[in-house]
Structures are given as C-alpha cells and as structure tokens.
Amino acid sequence: MRVPLEWLHEYCRPDMDAQTLAQRLALTGTEVERIEHHGVAALENFVVGHVLDRHKHPDADRLNVCMVDIGGSTPAQIVCGAPNVAAGQTVGVARPGAVMPDGTKLKRAKLRGVESQGMILSERELQISDEHNGIMVLAQDHVPGTPLHEVVQISTDVLVLEVTPNRPDCLGIYGVAREVAASTGAQLQPPPWEQDPGSFGPLDGLELTIEAEHELCPRFTARILDNVRIGESPLWMKARLMAAGQRPISNVVDVTNYVMLLTGQPMHAFDYQRVAGRRLNVRNARDGEHVRTLDEQDRKLDQQMLVIEDADGPTSIAGVMGGARSEVNDTTTTLISEAATWNGPNIQRTSLRLALRSEASGRYEKGLQPEQALWAQALATRLFMDVCGATVRPGTIDLGGAGPEAVTIRLRDSRIERLLGMAIPRERTRRHLQAIGFNVEDAADGLDVTVPDFRRADITREADLIEEVARLDGVDNLPATLPTSRNTERGLTARQQQFRRASDALAAQGLHEMIGWSFTSPDLGARLHLLDGGPLLTLANPMSSEHSQLRTRLLGSLLDVAQRNRARGVGRIALFESGRVYLHKQARNVSAENLPQEPHRIGAILAGPVRRATWREQAPQTADFFTAKGVLGALFSTLGIDWELGERMGRFLHPGRSAEVMVDGRQIGWVGEIHPAVAAEWDFEDTVAGFEIELSALPLPGVPTFTDVGSYPEVHEDLAVLLPERVTARELIEVLMRSGRPLLVGAEVFDVYRDPVRLGPDRKSVAVRLDYRANDRTLTDEEVVRQRQFIVNALAQELEATIRAGQ
Amino acid sequence: MSMENRITELQQEAEAAIAAASSTAALEDVRVRFLGRKAELPNLLRGVSELPVEQRGAVGKAANQARRALEAQLEERAGELAVAELTARLEQDRVDITLPADPLPAVGRLHLITQTWRQIEDIFIALGYRVAEGPEVESVYYNFDALNHEPTHPARAWTDTFYLADDVLLRTHTSPMQVRSMELQEPPIFIIVPGRVYRRDSDVTHTPQFHQVEGLAVDENITLADLKGTLQTFARAMFGDDREIRLRPHFFPFTEPSVEVDVSCFNCSAGLTATGERCGICKGTGWLEILGSGMVDPNVLGHVAGNGYDPERVQGFAFGMGIERIAMLKYGVTDLRLLYDNDVRFLEQFA
Incomplete structure (x- = not known):
C-alpha cells in the first residue's frame, strides 16, 4: 500500500517528518516497508512561466525557441521540442540548477547553437503522468515566477506500508489517516464521503438482480451519472494517482481508482449505453464460460466464479476485473457507478485460478465490509460531478444492504493487566479505542466497547481489544519481567544428550558436520544401484524434480556434498550429517492419521588421505573400510555402546568390504566402502567409505559401574x-x-x-x-x-x- | 725406586692421562690402563700382603689414597665429558624449527546451524524450558487449523506450502508442536521446539528448507511483559549483555496480541558504525528483527481446553525464530545459501 504523504496530509497532518512517522507507525503496528520519494528531489528552481513568444529554431525543424516570463526582470530564452508549445500559455519551467526526479541537475545548454536557459516541463518529467507528447499547460491565472509546487503537486514522500491481513481497513488512504491520528495524536479530518450529493430511493433506467448466494455477494450498489464528459483528469488527481502507483487513464477511470485508493473500496464504471438491455445480473459463471477482460485477454471461468452479466452475457469477472465490452470510452456520456461487496475467499480463489490479480481483487480478498460500498458511492458521485462534469440521477440501487449489527464487547481492566503484565488506566484505554473509531461506554469492571463496521471481521473478542489497547499504548513500554515459574522441566533428555554426544564424537574424529536437504531426487535409488529404493514419499508440489521426494537415507546427501567439495579441489573428504529420514510403509497412502516415521540417523563419508600430507609424511593413508570402521568405533566408544559387525549388505556397497552394524542383535545400519560403480556415479575414482546408523534405535547407555583395576602390573x-x-x-x-x-x-x-x-x-x-x-x-x-x-x-x-x- | 715413589709416579701419570682424555671412550681407556684388573696400581694393592710388615701400612695407605684420588678424578672428568658430549650431540640435532609442524588429528566442526541451535537450546534450558521435537511431515490440522489460520489463509496455498496429500504437508513452522505438546502435557508447560521447516521459496534470502525454534510458555499468570523479559534475556545471552529489545505490534493468526521483536544492533550505535558509516547489518536502523511472538490466542488454547488449558484460566506466550537468521546475524554470513552448500572451507571457519 503506497501512501503519498501529500495526500495523507489532507486528512491527518502530524507534525513530523516521514522517518519519524514511519517509526511511530511501526511501533503501533503498521509496518512501513520503506519510504520512497516521488517527483522532483528539491522544490527550488521549479517555477510558473508565461510563454511570451515562440518561433522556430533556425537550424532544427522540430525545435522552438521561446521567450518565457519566469518572474525575473528579463524573460528567459528556452529551447523547447514540444509540438504544443504556444505563445500565451502558462507553463511549468525548470531553471538551470533544478534537480529532476531522476536526479539529473539541469544546466544552461546550447541546443543546435541556441542557448536555452531552462526547460519547459511535460507531465512525465514531473512524474505527474506518463504524458510526454507535449508540455504541461497550466491554468492562465498563475503569476509567472510563482514556485511551481504551489500550483501543482510535484514532490512528496511516499510511505510504502505492509498492511497485515487483519487490517483491510488500512488499504485506503483514509483508513491509514485514522491510524496515523491514533498513533501520533494528530487531528483526524472528517471522512471524504461525508458529503453525499447523491440520493437514495428507486433508480430509473437500470434493472439489477443477484442470483448468486448472499454470502458470495453481500452487497451490490449502483448509481447512474449523466452528462459525463470524458477527458483528462485535473493535475492534482493525476499527481496523486501517480504517487500512489496508479497511472492516470481518463477522468472516469481515474475517479474510480482515486476512490478505491482513498476508501479502500474498489469500484467499477460501466458505459451505460453499452450495457445491453440496461440490466445487470450477478450470477455464478458456467463451467468453461469465457469473458474478455479489460486487458484484452480471454478468460475461461468455472462455476465457483462470479460474473456480472447484461442481456448479452458476462461483462465482468466480479471483484477481479471489468470486461472489455462495457468499458468506458471516449464516447461515453452516461455511466453506471458500481460498488459491491464480494466474498474474500471466493475472490482469492478466482484470482488464483485465473492468475489474475488486480488492485481490486487484492483488496476484496482481504474481506471488505458492506458499509464501504456506500462510502465509495458518495465520494465517487461527488468526484464524477466535479471532475467529469456529470449530473447524478436520483436514487441508488442497493441490494444486500449494510452488514450485521455492531457487537459490544466487555473489556475488563483486570484482564488487560493480567494479559499484559501492566495496568493501563481506564481513561487511557478509552482514549486509545476512541481514536480508532470504537464507541466506548463505562461498565462496572471496565468498558463496553462497540466495534465499528470497518473492524467487524478483526475484532470479535476481549483479547482482540486488548491487542488494540496494547499496541496504541506502546507494547515497547512494557516492563521486562520473567515468569514466576511453576515449571519443573529438567533440561535435555538422555536421548537428546546422546544425539549431541554422537555429533561431538565425530567432530572430534576430524569430520565436519554438513546439513543436507531433506528432499531428494527420484533417480537416487537407481544411482545407488538399488533394485528397489523402498517406498518414497513424494511431494505433490515440489519446486523441482531433483527435490521431489523425501530422503530415506542420508547417503545421498553425503555423496552430493562430497562430490561438490571434491569438484572444488578438496582432497580429504571427512563429513557427517545427523538428521532425519522419512519412511512410510505405504507411501501412497500417507494421511493425517497415518503420518510417516522420521527416524534420526547419523552418517559419515570419508575419501582421500586421512590426514593432510606433510614434509614428514608425504603420502598419508587414504580412507578405506578400516578408516570408516575406526570412526564408527570411536562413535560407539563415546556413546558407551557395544556393537559388532554382521553380514555384508547393500548393493551400493563393496561386496567384500562392508558389513551391517549390529547392536543388541539388531541391525541398525551399515559400514563399508561404497561400491566403486556407485562412487563413480558421484565422480569418485578413489575409494569412498562411510557408514550410516539409526541413532534413534540405539539403547540409552546405563551408568557405568566402577571396576577395581588394582595397582598390579600387566x-x-x-x-x-x-x-x-x-x-x-x-x-x-x-x-x-x-x-x-x-x-x-x-x-x-x-x-x-x-x-x-x-x-x-x-x-x-x-x-x-x-x-x-x-x-x-x-x-x-x-x-x-x-x-x-x-x-x-x-x-x-x-x-x-x-x-x-x-x- | 721405592714403592711409595712408584705410586706417586703412577698417580701423576694417571692424572695427566685423565686430564688429556677427550672423550668418554678415551677416559674409559685411561681407567682400564690405570685401575683395570691388569693395571699396576691395583696389582700393587693386591701385593701389599706380601710386603714386609713394616712397609705394609705405608704402601697400602699410599696405594689406596692414590686409587681413591684417581677414581674421584675419573668420575669428575667423566661428568665433564658427558656434559660436553651431550652439548655437542644436541648441537648436531639442531633442526629448522620453522618447518611445518606435524598436523594434529584434524579438528572437525559442528555445522553453524547446529552450533546456533545448541546455543539457543542452552539459553532456554537455563531458563527452565524442555526441548520437544515433533514431526516434520505434519497434518494440516496441527500446522494451520489448530493455529487459528483461516481456511483461506494464503500460507495454505500450494504455491507456498509443500503438500504430500490434501491433509498432509511439510510443516511450515515449528508451531504445530504448540497444540501437540499441550495435548500431551497439562499446564504449566515451558517448551522450546527446534527443528526443520519447509516453505516453497528459493532465492537469496529464502531456502525451501530452514530451521526454527518455537517457544511456548503457558501457566496461570504469564504476561506479555514476561515475554519481553524472556526474550530480552535470550537476546543478551545470544548477542551480548548490552543488547536491548524492542517490541513492535504485528499480526499472527495464532497469537493475540502479536509482536515482532527487534534486538538492538550489535555492530553499531543507532545505525552508525564506529567509523561513522551507515551500518550494513541493520541497514542503518539500529535494530535487527529476530523473531515473531505474542500471547497464545484463546482459540488455540480452545483446542486443548479439555487438557487444562481453559483460556479464561491459563494464558501464555509463544515465539518462533529462524535459526539461520540468528546465525547469519551473529556470524556475519551474508548469503543464506552458503549454509546449505556445505563447502568445507565454509564449514571449518566456525570454531
């Protein structure tokens, strides 16, 4: 959500700079992702000019040489390439020294031999719109030399907010202004929808029906505006839209966007003449039904999506995007102003399925309240009249009406203190809640708080109110205490200590610990020359096929990392991992009642010289079966567990240099040299040895008892x-x-x-x-x-x- | 020549030889020549009994004295020679001490994630917490439903979360252990839950697999102020005694109120380093976001109300932090992916 400070200030103007305000907001629960600047960097050297004279550049067909009165004693000579520049115009001028939005500093220059003392500005150069076909022409009555920013908005800071999902009321400038007022104590101006030039009652000329369930379309409102004159929006509106991230298009579309940005409520304007049968109906789409949206894309719908149709069929995808057929265009003279409330989850689904996100759908999916629809109608009516010269027909169609009755929640003083660990005086609580639009009455043990409609979804319980009070009072002011604990926990369990000691033992043997991916590739079994890799748990939505299954052994991770290190020139490989594998007897039938086993294993991999070569030992031994056996022995010795070797095992192992590892007569893993053909799959030409055992299957060691070894010699x-x-x-x-x-x-x-x-x-x-x-x-x-x-x-x-x- | 004179002569001769002996071996030759079995002086001594009685005393005494004197001189000279010879030998044994040493048995390292994991565990164990672990392949119920996530919460989407079946996923946080643990243990409960978690995200700052530590403390009177004190204690233990923490209100579905917690940057003062430059670690803000937390939402407790967690009677806090994030902040690691690359030149840096 982009909030231009210039726009915000119309409704709330705290006496602080953008940085300070951002900090204030962060500490009361509104995250400011960043602060941007929109428009020119500095206001100096941008002035109003009056074009006194214009003639052709002697050496360039497309250039004009203008004499411009910019308030000084002598007019400035400015070379200008715009085709629309003419004597008598009032324009914006950048004088030499002006810093443009992109940071370049304007200099006195010669253009094809003619000196230019500045620049006559286009809207794009000031970031007011994308318009660059001609210069920006201002109203005649501004005096030359007047600072330009007094005439048109050319510079503002913009707060880029990260609005949390529970606060759709902050998806509009006015909602943010309310939050700013509560957070800073600055005065909040009345909402811009208070003055409604429209009226209620029956509306002639349009038939409106809702076939969809009420839950999917809780409210649909419409008005008709006649005598619309399509054109450009005024500069102030364009400047605000641009600063808020919305490109100006035409006055009608700009008004709907402006209303949405200010109120949070999306709107749509239909060209009345192009609504077939002068009737609109809201219904579920039919499976496979098509609609052509404003962006000229053909969209295929399903029956959970809602459309708005006229007598000729669907014209819009409800809540997501309008249709091309009834789009407002240059010839529009009458329009239908529509503001509706849609079901958030349903809009979210539609938007996801169609891969079509719009400013409107992004707001609807957060869940807007029905009351907001009329805010938008009131504001839009006024702006259509002011900006498009429209007149409003009497009456409003309003299907669905307002939302549920406001609830009142008891907020106990004692409960606030008990939850926060700090008492807040009732008066302060009252002030905080009133500042954000809650109605507050005294009660015996606290306050009775009535939740305003725009917070209805978020605030339903006492705990929710406490959060509001806490954040506005400043959670950062809380004392820092520790629980007066009744807890009797006793640190790491014997098993947890055993896991730690196992890793410590291997590190002590000179092995580095690595952390592999839990994900693995479906071809791992084949690379390990296994006939049957066992049932593998497969992700329904992996990020890549190499990471589409869950590992059933650590060996793949160990080999992958060993290979990568060897490729980087590491001769001595000595790595281990302590982590889980994921096993399931019927991997295809995994369900919430039947979750997989996640045994914890420890595995090691060794290759190359066991020690670094030195001037005293130029060819140290290289790792083999006995190296791995030695490291495994050290591990068991550290853990105090008796073990032995059993049969040879594993097709991925050297048939004569491997064995199963037995503890208490149970097979718990393997040790050995990797089969040379398997090692070659990971680019190893030398011997690779290792082991993998199930840590979670080991017995927990008892306490060793003392044996007297005496003092007699052996x-x-x-x-x-x-x-x-x-x-x-x-x-x-x-x-x-x-x-x-x-x-x-x-x-x-x-x-x-x-x-x-x-x-x-x-x-x-x-x-x-x-x-x-x-x-x-x-x-x-x-x-x-x-x-x-x-x-x-x-x-x-x-x-x-x-x-x-x-x- | 009288016997006595001969003894004196022998003694003088021997003393000269002892003094002249330049090695232990030469000295041994001298000993054999003058005091050996076949030498003259011992033979004189042995022949004393055959001398006339009046001579026996004087000759015997002189010979004995001479022998003892020579023995003493031999010993002394032997000592001198041994010292000289040892000195000479040691001089011979001189080595170039600047050659490389023998490598000790190589030192292996625990992975930085493990080191950080253990530090976090140890801090909370000292505060009286137990370490609990839970399944990584988890049900939708424990991961989302029981944690008060709306059915349409975006995190549930297949674009964000790995699924194995409609009701089974890879846990997206360690929080499912909140309800699992409370089902198994009546209040009070003080646990932390370290472990692997998964999200469908992969870029410079996200890996599809990472690690979190969950914390949960529920009892009758645990407050938000207690959360602040606990996390302040943690932050100081982890990042240094001078650290301050800052709570910022936020939103999480399963806590109410919810706060994000920042720790004051350990690399700078209010965003400026000692040399006056903008701090690169906190990006000049002076604060580092380290975790999300809040008071356990009554709806979450409602799922285990039957096991003693009546939301009107008990309350508590929960928090969740990323181990990778803590590790990267503390050790200055700039790229998350290094932690999963497992390059030994990276691994061996962290003692």
Missing part, C-alpha cells in the same frame, strides 16, 4: 598364530579371550602375514598382543606360562591353529 606377550585363511580375526580373539580366562584381560591383532611358500597355502600368520593381569597380585612367570598353555591348546583344538616357531 604382563604383555606377543603370540604369532598360524591359522587357516578362513578363520577371522574376530573368531581368533573370541577363542583367545575365552581360553585366557581369568588372567587374559586383552588381546589385539597387530600383524597379519601371508607366505604360501613358508607358511603353506591357505594359511596365514596372525600376530596378537596379549595382556595378562590379576587385580590382587603381581603375576609370576609360571602363572602366565600355565595360562598360555590353555590358550595354545584351545587354539589348536578349536581353530586348527599352531604357534609359529621362534616366538
């Missing part, structure tokens, strides 16, 4: 075990730990060695470090030797293993 020894190839490290460690009880407290593989010649085929030598300890004594060599013998026997029996000689 005994370490190394053992080289010759094993069949098929025996895994895990099986070996299991046998070691079982047979090493009670003295063996740790066993870890530190070397694996193969040599078909010396060890035999299908045999490998696995070196383990064994740790023995007793908590109550220092172990003797004999004890260790005895325990080792148990171990060696068990290895031989259970794993066909022998101890390598020389150890």
Whole structure:
C-alpha cells in the first residue's frame, strides 16, 4: 500500500517528518516497508512561466525557441521540442540548477547553437503522468515566477506500508489517516464521503438482480451519472494517482481508482449505453464460460466464479476485473457507478485460478465490509460531478444492504493487566479505542466497547481489544519481567544428550558436520544401484524434480556434498550429517492419521588421505573400510555402546568390504566402502567409505559401574598364530579371550602375514598382543606360562591353529 | 725406586692421562690402563700382603689414597665429558624449527546451524524450558487449523506450502508442536521446539528448507511483559549483555496480541558504525528483527481446553525464530545459501 504523504496530509497532518512517522507507525503496528520519494528531489528552481513568444529554431525543424516570463526582470530564452508549445500559455519551467526526479541537475545548454536557459516541463518529467507528447499547460491565472509546487503537486514522500491481513481497513488512504491520528495524536479530518450529493430511493433506467448466494455477494450498489464528459483528469488527481502507483487513464477511470485508493473500496464504471438491455445480473459463471477482460485477454471461468452479466452475457469477472465490452470510452456520456461487496475467499480463489490479480481483487480478498460500498458511492458521485462534469440521477440501487449489527464487547481492566503484565488506566484505554473509531461506554469492571463496521471481521473478542489497547499504548513500554515459574522441566533428555554426544564424537574424529536437504531426487535409488529404493514419499508440489521426494537415507546427501567439495579441489573428504529420514510403509497412502516415521540417523563419508600430507609424511593413508570402521568405533566408544559387525549388505556397497552394524542383535545400519560403480556415479575414482546408523534405535547407555583395576602390573606377550585363511580375526580373539580366562584381560591383532611358500597355502600368520593381569597380585612367570598353555591348546583344538616357531 | 715413589709416579701419570682424555671412550681407556684388573696400581694393592710388615701400612695407605684420588678424578672428568658430549650431540640435532609442524588429528566442526541451535537450546534450558521435537511431515490440522489460520489463509496455498496429500504437508513452522505438546502435557508447560521447516521459496534470502525454534510458555499468570523479559534475556545471552529489545505490534493468526521483536544492533550505535558509516547489518536502523511472538490466542488454547488449558484460566506466550537468521546475524554470513552448500572451507571457519 503506497501512501503519498501529500495526500495523507489532507486528512491527518502530524507534525513530523516521514522517518519519524514511519517509526511511530511501526511501533503501533503498521509496518512501513520503506519510504520512497516521488517527483522532483528539491522544490527550488521549479517555477510558473508565461510563454511570451515562440518561433522556430533556425537550424532544427522540430525545435522552438521561446521567450518565457519566469518572474525575473528579463524573460528567459528556452529551447523547447514540444509540438504544443504556444505563445500565451502558462507553463511549468525548470531553471538551470533544478534537480529532476531522476536526479539529473539541469544546466544552461546550447541546443543546435541556441542557448536555452531552462526547460519547459511535460507531465512525465514531473512524474505527474506518463504524458510526454507535449508540455504541461497550466491554468492562465498563475503569476509567472510563482514556485511551481504551489500550483501543482510535484514532490512528496511516499510511505510504502505492509498492511497485515487483519487490517483491510488500512488499504485506503483514509483508513491509514485514522491510524496515523491514533498513533501520533494528530487531528483526524472528517471522512471524504461525508458529503453525499447523491440520493437514495428507486433508480430509473437500470434493472439489477443477484442470483448468486448472499454470502458470495453481500452487497451490490449502483448509481447512474449523466452528462459525463470524458477527458483528462485535473493535475492534482493525476499527481496523486501517480504517487500512489496508479497511472492516470481518463477522468472516469481515474475517479474510480482515486476512490478505491482513498476508501479502500474498489469500484467499477460501466458505459451505460453499452450495457445491453440496461440490466445487470450477478450470477455464478458456467463451467468453461469465457469473458474478455479489460486487458484484452480471454478468460475461461468455472462455476465457483462470479460474473456480472447484461442481456448479452458476462461483462465482468466480479471483484477481479471489468470486461472489455462495457468499458468506458471516449464516447461515453452516461455511466453506471458500481460498488459491491464480494466474498474474500471466493475472490482469492478466482484470482488464483485465473492468475489474475488486480488492485481490486487484492483488496476484496482481504474481506471488505458492506458499509464501504456506500462510502465509495458518495465520494465517487461527488468526484464524477466535479471532475467529469456529470449530473447524478436520483436514487441508488442497493441490494444486500449494510452488514450485521455492531457487537459490544466487555473489556475488563483486570484482564488487560493480567494479559499484559501492566495496568493501563481506564481513561487511557478509552482514549486509545476512541481514536480508532470504537464507541466506548463505562461498565462496572471496565468498558463496553462497540466495534465499528470497518473492524467487524478483526475484532470479535476481549483479547482482540486488548491487542488494540496494547499496541496504541506502546507494547515497547512494557516492563521486562520473567515468569514466576511453576515449571519443573529438567533440561535435555538422555536421548537428546546422546544425539549431541554422537555429533561431538565425530567432530572430534576430524569430520565436519554438513546439513543436507531433506528432499531428494527420484533417480537416487537407481544411482545407488538399488533394485528397489523402498517406498518414497513424494511431494505433490515440489519446486523441482531433483527435490521431489523425501530422503530415506542420508547417503545421498553425503555423496552430493562430497562430490561438490571434491569438484572444488578438496582432497580429504571427512563429513557427517545427523538428521532425519522419512519412511512410510505405504507411501501412497500417507494421511493425517497415518503420518510417516522420521527416524534420526547419523552418517559419515570419508575419501582421500586421512590426514593432510606433510614434509614428514608425504603420502598419508587414504580412507578405506578400516578408516570408516575406526570412526564408527570411536562413535560407539563415546556413546558407551557395544556393537559388532554382521553380514555384508547393500548393493551400493563393496561386496567384500562392508558389513551391517549390529547392536543388541539388531541391525541398525551399515559400514563399508561404497561400491566403486556407485562412487563413480558421484565422480569418485578413489575409494569412498562411510557408514550410516539409526541413532534413534540405539539403547540409552546405563551408568557405568566402577571396576577395581588394582595397582598390579600387566604382563604383555606377543603370540604369532598360524591359522587357516578362513578363520577371522574376530573368531581368533573370541577363542583367545575365552581360553585366557581369568588372567587374559586383552588381546589385539597387530600383524597379519601371508607366505604360501613358508607358511603353506591357505594359511596365514596372525600376530596378537596379549595382556595378562590379576587385580590382587603381581603375576609370576609360571602363572602366565600355565595360562598360555590353555590358550595354545584351545587354539589348536578349536581353530586348527599352531604357534609359529621362534616366538 | 721405592714403592711409595712408584705410586706417586703412577698417580701423576694417571692424572695427566685423565686430564688429556677427550672423550668418554678415551677416559674409559685411561681407567682400564690405570685401575683395570691388569693395571699396576691395583696389582700393587693386591701385593701389599706380601710386603714386609713394616712397609705394609705405608704402601697400602699410599696405594689406596692414590686409587681413591684417581677414581674421584675419573668420575669428575667423566661428568665433564658427558656434559660436553651431550652439548655437542644436541648441537648436531639442531633442526629448522620453522618447518611445518606435524598436523594434529584434524579438528572437525559442528555445522553453524547446529552450533546456533545448541546455543539457543542452552539459553532456554537455563531458563527452565524442555526441548520437544515433533514431526516434520505434519497434518494440516496441527500446522494451520489448530493455529487459528483461516481456511483461506494464503500460507495454505500450494504455491507456498509443500503438500504430500490434501491433509498432509511439510510443516511450515515449528508451531504445530504448540497444540501437540499441550495435548500431551497439562499446564504449566515451558517448551522450546527446534527443528526443520519447509516453505516453497528459493532465492537469496529464502531456502525451501530452514530451521526454527518455537517457544511456548503457558501457566496461570504469564504476561506479555514476561515475554519481553524472556526474550530480552535470550537476546543478551545470544548477542551480548548490552543488547536491548524492542517490541513492535504485528499480526499472527495464532497469537493475540502479536509482536515482532527487534534486538538492538550489535555492530553499531543507532545505525552508525564506529567509523561513522551507515551500518550494513541493520541497514542503518539500529535494530535487527529476530523473531515473531505474542500471547497464545484463546482459540488455540480452545483446542486443548479439555487438557487444562481453559483460556479464561491459563494464558501464555509463544515465539518462533529462524535459526539461520540468528546465525547469519551473529556470524556475519551474508548469503543464506552458503549454509546449505556445505563447502568445507565454509564449514571449518566456525570454531
């Protein structure tokens, strides 16, 4: 909503500049998006001139050389290109030094050898209209040298308001003026529709019917104006329309726009002669019915839309745009002045379906009140008479009438204090409410407040009134207190803490956290070489096909970000994400009663060197299965959760270098190297490893209990075990730990060695470090030797293993 | 030559050798030559018993004294040589200390959104709030209907909101957890709800996915002034102790009264930076809009009146802020999209 201050000031003129006013309004609930300037930047050097003489430029056919009296002792010589300039005209002149609206400063100039001491102005040059075919000609009676702004509006600040949806009353200049008055304390002038030159009662010459439901068209009013003379609007009206963002067209159309901008109520003027049958009817459109609108577009309608028709069919789309057929034109002499009230949601729907938004539909969809229709009729009647020379026929057609009876709401003093945390004296409350047009009566415990019609939709409850009082009293003046709390909340839950620790653990391992999109592309499953990606939740209205489904795994996000970083030259990829995936058994049948599961997962991706290369280590290891396993191990270790690897899994994984991750016997994710063919889909030629586990499926760790490790030293020894190839490290460690009880407290593989010649085929030598300890004594060599013998026997029996000689 | 003279001679000879020894190894040679198993002085000592009785005392004493003296000198000289040799070796070990260090295990970072998310959580936890989470795939009822949105509210439009079915959408704010939480917990309730939200918008200042933190406090006497105090405490914890906040009346369907909250700019004074230029962060206004809030609308409480939320008896406030916005303001990030680009050179900047 654009509010030219010059126009606003006719109804309310607070003694403050635009900036201060904007701040005031912001603090009382009217947001000023920005302040613009319309017209010339400075008023100096724009004056009234009188053209004394005009003759042809000696060297240019299209130029004239004029002598113009601009109030000085000698006339100014001005070269002018306009065809309509003539001796005897009163015009607007910019003298050298004048700053034009676009910021250029006018200089004395020579045009084809003839000096020009200024410029005779067109309307466009002053931003009064788009007119640039000729100069602007003023009324004769202005004295040369008079500052131009005293004669015509050439400069104003414009407040650009963001009107909240609950305040359609502020979609008109007068409504804003009321708000400005309440906000600043400045005097509010009476509304411009108070003097109505029209009359009520029957109207001859027009038949009007409403077939549509009352709810869709609560009110329809019409008047007829005769003796209309179509022409240009006066300068003052054009200047205001332009400043408010509306291009002047012709006096009749300009009046309807002017009325809308001032009252908030859209209007339409029909050419009476072109309304077939002299009758109008409001009805629902028929499915597929067509109408040609003012903008010369053919519009196809449906039966929820309303049209206004005459005897020949639809002439307008109700509330949205008039039709071309009954448009006012140069020959119009009689017009129908129409102001109606339409159903906001219905207009919004029509406007959306037709992709046709107009100043009118934008106002109607916010919900206007029926009373506003007569404001518009009164004001329009006067302006048609003043500006178009029209006469008004007696009578008004008024179908539907005024809106519902005003409601009165009790506003309790105590309730204000209880909600705001600050008491407001009743007198102040009364003053605030009266300033915005509410009627106020004293009551025992507060005030009885009657809501004016133009706020009927917004104010229905005590809480709504409290908001009005609070905003005008200044919510910013409230004290800052804290709740006197009865609350017994206890911070993060164990699960929430676990999620945090999981991310911390991975960051501690040198991985950066990333945040991916919840959206994914339908081809992700295919790129991961999955036969069936599982049921995917699909958006009905995605912004793009790559973002049309909800992710069911983090891996896609991880690979996408890894790829982008690699493309930017990042060698060492180490990223993780902690976030949700969206799973639904029957993705097609998602409904409010059957919402998807949103498990929380954590996933990591690793590629390239695990450390930065340095002068001491020029080729660090590159990430592979064991890197990922190590990071995952650190994660579980941080969370205090026992885990193990299960079967290999996942078509997107390297078949020999991946495994499922098991906790408490349940599969909760995977770890491994990405299948090279899948990695290649994301442009990786080197090994990419990672894991993804379901955080929300993990057990919550209990409190670890203390174990006395004593102060006795451990005994370490190394053992080289010759094993069949098929025996895994895990099986070996299991046998070691079982047979090493009670003295063996740790066993870890530190070397694996193969040599078909010396060890035999299908045999490998696995070196383990064994740790023995007793908590109550220092172990003797004999004890260790005895325990080792148990171990060696068990290895031989259970794993066909022998101890390598020389150890 | 008498025994005693020979002892003196040996001692002088040995002392000269000790002094001349220039390395630990040479000194060891000296020790072996004069005090070793086959050396003359120890042999003299061992032969004392074979001497005539009247000579034994004097010779034995002289030999013993000589040996002890030599041992002491050897030890002293050994110490000197060790120090010199260590010094020499350390000098040999000298390195170019300006070469790059070994990298520590790489330091990973939490995403800026996560860092900001946790800061916000921690501030409100300290104020006595619980952290609640809710579904991102949400019903129209909780996202709009229960929050007093008119059936024609523009935010419901398919141009603005992602839908999965007629009654299922991607939540457009964290506010659906207001009613969900109040259904599960009788008053008093003090919760914050961080999480992902979605809107159909994509440009320099909008991404279709972003993060919000909702706050909800309902009890018998919670006031708009309490909202102001709470948010002032938050703003100071987040942006610095000198911050002021400003409430501006606004409109939201699910709060009444509704206010937008500005925090005084931390980068300037009333719009001007220390160097007198117009502040780029607050665009010269001196204030930064950080969130929307208000008193919970009685209609919202009406949906859970049966669980103890009678709007005549209880009241409270709600607020919602964008994590990205807070992060961008606090850390000076100029383009929202950087937060979702996940360039490691961006990620690693935020310790």
